[in-house]
Amino acid sequence: MDAMQVTETLTEGLKHEFKISVPAADLDAKADAKLVDLKDKVKLNGFRPGKVPVSHLKKVYGRSVMAETIDQTIRDTNTQIFTDRGFRLATEPKITMPTEQKEVEELLAGKTDLTYTVAIEVVPTIQLADFKSFTVEKPVVDVSDSDVDDAIKRIADQSRPYSAKSEGAKAENGDRVTINFTGRIDGTPFEGGTGEGIQVVIGAGQFIPGFEEQLIGIGAGETRTLKVSFPKNYASEKLAGQPAEFETTATAIEAPGETTIDDEFAKTLGLESLDKLKEAARERLVAEFAGATRQRVKRALLDRLDETHKFEAPPSLVGEEFNLMWNSIKAEMESSAKTFADENTTEEAAKEEYQKIADRRVRLGLVLSEIGEKNKITVTDDEVSRAVIERARSMPGREKEVWDYYRSNANALAQLRAPIYEDKVVDFILELANVTEKKVSREELLRDEDGEKTAA
Numbered sequence: 001m002d003a004m005q006v007t008e009t010l011t012e013g014l015k016h017e018f019k020i021s022v023p024a025a026d027l028d029a030k031a032d033a034k035l036v037d038l039k040d041k042v043k044l045n046g047f048r049p050g051k052v053p054v055s056h057l058k059k060v061y062g063r064s065v066m067a068e069t070i071d072q073t074i075r076d077t078n079t080q081i082f083t084d085r086g087f088r089l090a091t092e093p094k095i096t097m098p099t100e101q102k103e104v105e106e107l108l109a110g111k112t113d114l115t116y117t118v119a120i121e122v123v124p125t126i127q128l129a130d131f132k133s134f135t136v137e138k139p140v141v142d143v144s145d146s147d148v149d150d151a152i153k154r155i156a157d158q159s160r161p162y163s164a165k166s167e168g169a170k171a172e173n174g175d176r177v178t179i180n181f182t183g184r185i186d187g188t189p190f191e192g193g194t195g196e197g198i199q200v201v202i203g204a205g206q207f208i209p210g211f212e213e214q215l216i217g218i219g220a221g222e223t224r225t226l227k228v229s230f231p232k233n234y235a236s237e238k239l240a241g242q243p244a245e246f247e248t249t250a251t252a253i254e255a256p257g258e259t260t261i262d263d264e265f266a267k268t269l270g271l272e273s274l275d276k277l278k279e280a281a282r283e284r285l286v287a288e289f290a291g292a293t294r295q296r297v298k299r300a301l302l303d304r305l306d307e308t309h310k311f312e313a314p315p316s317l318v319g320e321e322f323n324l325m326w327n328s329i330k331a332e333m334e335s336s337a338k339t340f341a342d343e344n345t346t347e348e349a350a351k352e353e354y355q356k357i358a359d360r361r362v363r364l365g366l367v368l369s370e371i372g373e374k375n376k377i378t379v380t381d382d383e384v385s386r387a388v389i390e391r392a393r394s395m396p397g398r399e400k401e402v403w404d405y406y407r408s409n410a411n412a413l414a415q416l417r418a419p420i421y422e423d424k425v426v427d428f429i430l431e432l433a434n435v436t437e438k439k440v441s442r443e444e445l446l447r448d449e450d451g452e453k454t455a456a
Contacts, residue, residue: 135433156261174256228246
């Protein structure tokens with residue numbers, strides 16, 4: 001009997017292709033075995049149970065049993081080929097079968113050998129670095145009393161009392177002005193451009209640039225025409241970049257009062273005393289700084305992993321990652337009516353940049369999963385459930401909806417599992433690495449890599 005033949009027809013980087021030929025006799029023997037198995041299970045009119053001749057079964061079920069046999073043979077053969085060669089697949093194998101009607105007919109009738117090709121892309125062998133050689137600097141900030149006082153002052157500023165200014169007084173920076181307005185573009189009112197009884201704090205920057213400043217000096221009952229332009233990245237595409245005029249009438253001018261920061265103020269926030277408010281503010285800052293420290297350490301560690309694990313990432317995985325990012329970038333730019341020129345770049349340069357990011361992400365993903373696998377790091381169902389509960393808690397009133405969404409959506413669960421897994425692998429590496437603490441200022445900690453201050 002002829003044996004099965006496997007020929008490697010292509011090996012190029014991480015891509016491999018094989019041509020496989022399985023003799024018709026092999027397929028026939030497997031199909032017959034399935035039919036014999038069917039014999040005892042099938043009830044056919046005119047035959048006693050278990051007494052249906054295999055030749056008759058072949059007439060009735062031959063084609064569908066052969067189709068099943070072929071499917072099973074391809075799966076088993078592929079697994080065998082990949083296991084023998086120690087391949088880990090990056091993507092699903094691509095199988096090419098005969099498509100000509102005549103050949104398919106002969107194959108299903110058991111008259112011809114099964115010949116097919118399989119193309120795969122494999123994950124390269126990853127040489128892991130020695131994590132004991134990693135040195136990681138951990139920036140830490142001590143929360144000072146003045147940090148706590150500043151945080152409480154920010155809360156107090158948000159809940160300042162305002163009181164009416166005297167008759168004939170004009171609006172100054174920091175005052176609260178109540179206005180009615182009608183906005184026009186090219187003399188025509190536009191949707192969402194009118195408002196009544198709207199409160200504006202001059203200098204708070206809540207309105208489009210230039211709007212608040214033009215209210216300085218206005219008195220109660222006075223009408224002014226404010227000339228402004230909508231920002232280029234304004235949320236509404238119709239309005240983005242458009243010059244507009246707002247006919248605005250001030251109905252009240254109020255000056256801010258001072259909030260006394262004392263036990264009474266703490267009570268308005270639901271805490272029993274100023275000391276308790278200070279404790280709560282300190283806890284929040286400690287947590288906020290710890291979160292920022294973690295982000296910095298993790299970023300530094302991922303940079304080290306990136307530098308120490310340079311290998312060819314599977315092209316199709318990089319392609320998938322790039323497409324996901326690129327599609328969301330394009331969508332974002334369309335919705336904000338931005339061009340690549342606005343970002344001081346070109347489409348080609350941006351593509352190249354995102355191609356690099358996609359490559360880094362895929363490589364880091366493979367490295368993290370290799371570390372996890374080698375060191376038996378797993379995420380328990382319990383940990384995933386806790387993450388679902390956290391997510392549900394953050395959406396009061398919709399807990400059940402969130403819970404049901406995750407319970408019935410495996411993909412969403414996998415997305416919750418991924419960051420937990422990544423954090424556990426990062427912790428594993430930090431245990432081995434040489435971590436040194438470095439006291440830094442709050443500004444240094446909260447500054448991002450480009451020297452910009454991040455919102456905190």
